[in-house]
Each structure stands twice: as structure tokens, then as C-alpha cells.
Amino acid sequence: QVKLLQSGAALVKPGASVKMSCKASGYTFTDYWVSWVKQSHGKSLEWIGEIYPNSGATNFNEKFKGKATLTVDKSTSTAYMELSRLTSEDSAIYYCTREGQGFAYWGQGTLVTVSS
């Protein structure tokens, strides 16, 4: 069955960067776009951007351009998101999700806490 396994929680200092992973299994990784979604504490969801593993093509929400970098490693069926120049506003849970007819499959989320 389809699974998306995300990396564990991260505590990072303001101004630093963090890179999180999303390992896919149970389907052909290169056939589906992978999106990333942010959920700030107790709040709604924001779409950050997406990557097509087959080509590396990306699309971003303007709000996250310059903040998020999306990459993939096809050899390990893993998608990555790096967030740079972190501030307290970046503290949130980040989800990866596989596109198709809707976001049918989600990772368990990675909690990022930005604190000195």
C-alpha cells in the first residue's frame, strides 16, 4: 500500500535552515507529483509547492518562494524540502502528500520548532 514516511521533529535556531524528508513506497515514485503543506499550530493548511519526481519540475506558492526548496532522490524514492532563514513564523507541522485525484495520501508530518 502507498506510504509516505516523513523524517522526525526538528528543533532549529532562528536564521538556520532545516531539511526534511518524505520517503515514498507502494507506488511508482516518478509517476505522481508530491506536494508539501504547512500547518501552523492550531491553524489551517497552506499549500507550499509541488515537485514532479520524474523531471524535478517544481511549482510554488509565491508566499514560499525563496523560503522552500524542493528536491527528490529518485534512487531512494525520497522527496525533500529545505526551509531557509527560519523565523518563529516557520514553526509548524509540515506534511508531504501525493497528488492524484486529490491529495489521497499523506505523510505523518514533521514538526519544526524554531527557537533559540
Added chain:
Amino acid sequence: DVVLTQTPVAQPVTLGDQASISCRSSQSLVHSNGNTYLEWYLQKPGQSPQLLIYKVSNRFSGVPDRFIGSGSGSDFTLKISRVEPEDLGVYYCFQATHDPPTFGAGTKLELK
């Protein structure tokens, strides 16, 4: 960006009752290809969101038929008949017609 306004913010229900959630868009969600990319998700406490409905009214695999999505243009509704305990949580509508894709603020389905 397209704004999705969900009402109510919270919906107290009795188990076995029907619940209804509205999602109104700041602009039509009909894509130039004729499809309407309006989806519904449920997020249970401590869990990731899960897909219920895609393209307005199509239930995702395994979603019970008590979940019914309807609507058109900029006005959409999710109805849940005979609410069960596992239906409690926050419901989000989501549009992927316009860039960037956006979520509604959520509607919390809770027990009276």
C-alpha cells in the same frame, strides 16, 4: 489568492444526526478544462488530513456513502448523514482550480 469561506466554524452534533458544512469561494472554481477542483478533507485530532471528496462530489476509495459532496461554481456543501464518532474532527475544503491552491479555515464537527 482564492479565499474559501467555510461555515459554520463549529458544528455541534448528536451522533446519528445529519451535519452540513458550506464552502463558498471568492471566485468560480470551474477550470478552463470544465472540471471543478473542489475537495474535502477531514483531519482527526493528532492525525494528518485525509481525503474524503474530490472534484466536488466524488468519494475517495473507502469513504462511506454517508459523505455527500455537492455544489457548483462558487458554492459547495458537504453533508454527513448519520454522524458517527469517527466523523468528528476538522473538515477543510480545498480548491486546486486556481493558483495557488488554497484551503478553507476549517469547520470543527464536535459533539453537543
